[in-house]
Amino acid sequence: MELAPVPKTPAPAPATRNPETSTGPATSRLVRSLAVATLVANIGIVVTGGAVRLTASGLGCPEWPLCTPDSLITTPEMGVHGIIEFGNRLLTFVLAAIAFAMVASVWKARSARPDLFWLSVAALAGIPAQALIGGITVWTGLNPWVVGLHFIVSMVIICVAVVLVNRAWLSGSRLAAAEAPLAGRTLRPVVWAIAVLSAITVILGVIVTGSGPHAGDHGAARNNLDPDLVTRLHVVPVYLLVFAVAVALYLVYRRGADRRLRRSLLIFTVVLLAQAVIGYTQHFLHLPIVLVALHMLGASMMTAAAAHVVYTGLSRKVPGGAVSEAAVSDAAVSGAASGDAARG
Incomplete structure (x- = not known):
């Protein structure tokens, strides 16, 4: 007497990755990298700004937004102090490039991740604000209270960047x-x-x-x-x-x-x-x-x-x-x- 074969239980289908329950990162590697770059760059520009002050190069470019009344860039007559001050100004464009890239990286996901979008916008908005305060610093001959405000605004942007990094890693x-x-x-x-x-x-x-x-x-x-x-x-x-x-x-x-x-x-x-x-x-x-x-x-x-x-x-x-x-x-x-x- 032959026994009927026992039907095999089908193997369970592999679980699909649900973004609502996934344990992996919900953002791309690019977004996370740019968030970290935003934090590092804002800390870095504080240090380079400090180097400008500590080398007595704060008025190396005595005008703003131009370096001199007739030149956008430093001139040989301004020496090393002009190079240091103008170099720090150029680093603002690096910071801006990172900030624009961060906003662009979350642009398509702004409805799903408004937190990342608005934090990125806040970090970007801090750059022209800091540039304006930097200009006032030059116009006032390095008034210590304006210089202090320049530093404190950087600390606020750093706090924003820390939240951005944490949210990007959720x-x-x-x-x-x-x-x-x-x-x-x-x-x-x-x-x-x-x-x-x-x-x-x-x-x-x-x-x-x-x-x-x-x-x-x-x-x-x-x-x-x-x-x-x-x-x-x-x-x-x-x-x-x-x-x-x-x-x-x-x-x-x-x-x-x-x-x-x-x-x-x-x-x-x-x-x-x-x-x-x-x-x-x-x-x-x-x-x-x-x-x-x-x-x-x-x-x-x-x-x-x-x-x-x-x-x-x-x-x-x-x-x-x-x-x-x-x-x-x-x-x-x-x-x-x-x-x-x-x-x-």
């Missing part, structure tokens, strides 16, 4: 999710304190700079404040910031917070401590230009790291996830094994 599942912030109720006020104290630290640092010796030109005015006094005021929020970070680290490790928040706080801690060491060293060594340049870079990095902590702690859409790639792979293997068992 996966499909993170983009569709509306989860609670990674920072719990106890930690959220500490995160806000880190944001406020970081801003106060940067602003007071700008005032300290305006009272110091590096004016950008030998004849430029200073803000006539006591450098020692404003320096002492500047370190007060730094001490408070260190305390706030210590509290935040205690809370995230004591309560087992998400690793993304722990990582962002650790990055900020390293940058903050490095910046504090550079700041104290440059003060006691009477402001050598190399350390002052590093301190300006540190201010940009600290601003970016603080913005990353705030975004990671308070946003409802944070890149990455609690499920690791290994766990996803294990789930896929388990699913395949279940299919084999069913077929057996």
